[in-house]
Amino acid sequence: MILLLLSYLLYDDSLLFPPDTNNEPAIGVISTSANDVRRKNSGNFIWLPGNKKDQIYNRDSIFTGDGSQAAIQLNDGSLIQIQENSLVNLNLKNGQMQLDLRFGQFVGNGNSTIHVKTGDDEYTIEGKDAKFEINRSQSGNLDVKVLSGNAEISGKAGKQNLKSNESLQISKKGAEKNQVDAKITLLTKDDSLMYRAADKQPLPFAWEGKGPLDQYQIEIAKTEDFKKVLALRTTTEQKFAVKDSLKEGNYFWRVKGLDDRRKVIASSAVQKFYLSYMLPPTITSPEDKVTLKNKALDKGEGLQASTQVVWTADERPLRYQWQLSKTAEFTENIAEKTLAEKTVETPTLFQGTYYTRVRGIDKDNRPSPWSKTHAFNFEVANEEKPPAPRLVEKRIRFQVPKLAEGRAPSAATSPQVAWTSVDVAKNYRWEIAKNAKFVGAAASETPNTKVAWTQYKPGKYYFRVFTKTALGQSSDASETGTLEVYGDAPMLNAIPSVLVKNDDVRATAPAKESRATWSPIPEAKTYLVQIDKSEEFANPTQIEVPATEGAISMPEPGKYFVRVKAMNESSQDMSDFSNVQTVDYVFKHTLKGPDLIEPYDKTTIFLQKDMEPFIWLEWSSVPDATKYILEVSTKADFSNVVISKEMTSTRFLVKEKIPYGAIYWRVRAVHQDESLNSDWSARQFMFIHQRNDGF
Known part of the structure; x- marks a missing residue:
């Protein structure tokens, strides 16, 4: 338990070293923290984990490691997003924020003035609804890029005004203004309605990026100014499924483009979507793509009929909005209703294809997603096929x-x-x-x-x-x-078929018999049984038996037809022939069992050392065999199998230890048709261990 506690304290030393404000005022809070984010007070030499909702005080330093990010929400409403591998010192000077960027990059936005210090140089950035990115390279050069809005950058060399998508590269040689040729277009429809059946299910977003873009960052926030980012994810693809936990409601999203240095060089427009956890209704009738056939009388206006649309839904919706259209896009709505019931009667319709959908509306007037659109072909005729009768007794x-x-x-x-x-x-x-x-x-x-x-x-x-x-x-x-x-004829029962197998390819099929049984006829003395290979009984074999069963002789394989009739004491017909039954006689050549070659039967094997044996088991190859099954047992009835293998080879090397004493082994050949597998071949050998130190 002590080791576990020490391990946790090494992981999170904030319990050992509580934050020290150094009597400095709070200037903001960490709104997002991903991976390795650390913070340090000016009067403290210890770096503490920078967690979400931690207070940031004046003259604090923020560090982000590889693959890490942090967002600082300042008290004046400005948002500073510190990218990976960055070190920033925050200093409130004369009511204005001064950022000392030691290395790395950050993104800021808002309408306030921010002072940025890099080495001995200091720059002032005044934004007008601006979002900008500042990056300091290892050489000390500074890149300033305006992602949206307008900003004025002033320093020792003068002032520069930058518009959206313009950048300023500052070095010891001077400042150079550039226009970045990169663009991001959002493909997901604006003001989309998205839904989840449960929290953290994926929400799909798509966009198109043009220009030197290596990565994309998708951001989701509750407000259009993105002061508080709820989800921030990075991807190399032009789509992403967000799985962050989000409550139901309206959200804003945008995508930023990063170059090969992970600098933001493009930003998309801001779009809105509504997230709903209300499930859509399910239309149960008519089924999708079904053809509905209706009957109607032509009154001179063409044949018309109506049908019902029925759906199911959970308990949340209080009413429903239903639509019927001639187009799958619902650009030509024929009918639209808001109702509390889960069924609606369509207006009278001509023959054609129609589309219907429905969505639920809850007590707060929030809609669910539309149900799956059901298309149905509507046919109207003077008369449709009538229903079939139902049998009273089947x-x-x-x-x-x-x-x-x-x-x-x-x-x-x-x-x-x-x-x-x-x-x-x-x-x-x-x-x-x-x-x-x-x-x-x-x-x-x-x-x-x-x-x-x-x-x-x-x-x-x-x-x-x-x-x-x-x-x-x-x-x-x-x-x-x-x-x-x-009554006046026996009822002949089903006759069992006969299957004969033989592993001798030269063997011929023997004559076989099956047994036939039938219902008795009162006062019948004997029964005449006819057997023929022709269904017409053109040349039947006949036998007369005194009981309600008899042997069906089959001299060769094939299908035989059998029928029986009752006879009186004078051997005259007493009934018509019974129903006809068939019996099959099937003869199959199975695989021949393998011949066991080595070791010889009842061979005694001596081992000189107490170790695993190396004994070859070998058998003959069998034509048409696809594989072989080998079993080794300590009992003659193979009730205790110690080795069982399937292989295509005709040899097997025993490597594992097996008990001493009588060992039995057998092999069978396997055919592609398992009914043609061979019988087992079985032999035994004695396996005895004997230590002899004289060798």
């Missing part, structure tokens, strides 16, 4: 009833499909098929909202419904429903 299960011999199914004994009504519908078209893509579907039209399907047979079907208007326009399809009919 899944229907129907058991075939027992009918008297020769009696056809009626509406009362058939499955019923129903849907909701649509106001603009004249008829409904309904479709039913054996596949979800509705290939070969049966279709019919009805004015009713339900239909009885009398043409059913056992199996699974898919159905959907469309709305049709009086003009014959059809809606999109409803959701797809399923109809499962049980």
